[in-house]
Amino acid sequence: EMDKKMALAEAEALKAAKAEVDKAKGEAAEEKKRVDGLKKDLEKAQAEAAKRVEALKKEAEKLKGEAEKREQALKKQVEEARNALEQESKSGGEKGEALQ
Numbered sequence: 001e002m003d004k005k006m007a008l009a010e011a012e013a014l015k016a017a018k019a020e021v022d023k024a025k026g027e028a029a030e031e032k033k034r035v036d037g038l039k040k041d042l043e044k045a046q047a048e049a050a051k052r053v054e055a056l057k058k059e060a061e062k063l064k065g066e067a068e069k070r071e072q073a074l075k076k077q078v079e080e081a082r083n084a085l086e087q088e089s090k091s092g093g094e095k096g097e098a099l100q
Helices: 002-099
Strands: none
Touching: none
8 A cells, every 4th residue: 555655655656756857848949939039139130231232332332333433524624613713824924915
């Protein structure tokens, strides 16, 4: 009788231990799913960030090109204005000499 009670107690203890193990396995599986989801979210965010960086690089190159074109146009305008002033001062000087 005593052996039977001990065997039943051991069986109950094993059953309880197995239930704990199963519960822990279930929790671990849920945690793994959560981690996998977070990894996917991170990968998606990194891919989107990489796309955004590339778009910003292209935009920066475009703006740099436009700025260089404007700079060249302004340099040309300054050169043309300088040449016009030089021509004006030369012709003004010649007129002054003719008046004398």
